[in-house]
Amino acid sequence: MDRLDILKLIIAEASRGEMVFPANVNASLRLQEALTDPDCHVDLAARLISADPLLAARTVAIANSVAYNRSGTEISGVRPAVQRLGVRTLQSLVAALLVRQIGYRIEDPAIRAKADQLWEHSAHVAAMSQVIARRVTHVDPDTALFAGIVHEVGAFYLLSRAEEFPGVADGEPQDWVENGEVELGRLVLQRLAVPDSVQRAVEAMWTGLRALPPETLGDTLLLADDLSPVASPLHSRSDATTPLAARTIDFVVGDGTLHEILEESADEVQSLYSVLML
Secondary structure, eight states: OOOHHHHHHHHHHHTTOOOOOOTTTHHHHHHHHTTTSSSSOOHHHHHHHHHHHHHHHHHHHHHTTTTTTTOOOOOOOOHHHHHHHHHHHHHHHHHHHHHHHTTTTTOOOOHHHHHHHHHHHHHHHHHHHHIOOOOOOOSSSHHHHHHHHHHHHHHHHHHTTTTTTTTTSOOOHHHHHHHHHHHHHHHHHTTOOOHHHHHHHHHHHHHHHSSSSSSHHHHHHHHHHHHOOOOOSSSSOOOOOHHHHHHHHHHHHOTTTTHHHHHHHHHHHHHHHHHOOO
């Protein structure tokens, strides 16, 4: 089969619910589904997190980090860690764990390099989305962070199948954009129980239509994707917003705002690496 036929096969499998995930993803999927339930209780979240030793350790460590332990009071249990962090932060943590887990089994050096670049790109987009949301669009910054983490989860899934189907991750990014990104991306987002508002924002990024200065969550995500200092290995747009065009933010919000956003997001991404690198 050629590359396009392989893409169609993977999409057809996913549309039937036949997604191939590493075994350790299942527990994270159950936790993600629980966290998206508005009635999710702290005790349930704590029990599900405790079932994954790595996630339990990271949850407690993050709760004791400078960003979340302003009082300096150290905690040692999962339940108090869940209470301190809150469900929104846990959703981003679990989403980060999921996208990393999807690519864990990749052994081919070339495919692994693409997966690592895609993760670095996603971290930058997540950090910048959070800053743009806080400074310009005033959409919920936690939701913007979450959207940035998962916005290319379909591409992560594709890379996770690339050793099984040699050559599927080769070629020009435009091939993936035109022949799989939307269909497979939508199916993986649904399987991961990503909230509708975030799915709509990712869909808006795929269409490439946005306002400048940005106004919506979709605008926020698209601008962050365009301005990321690390490019996605699988996604590119010929009409991406340039830093010069993005300076319209300065005219509306205040002179120097774009420069401040770029600087602040650079600091935020370092924080993300320390908090979300799993």
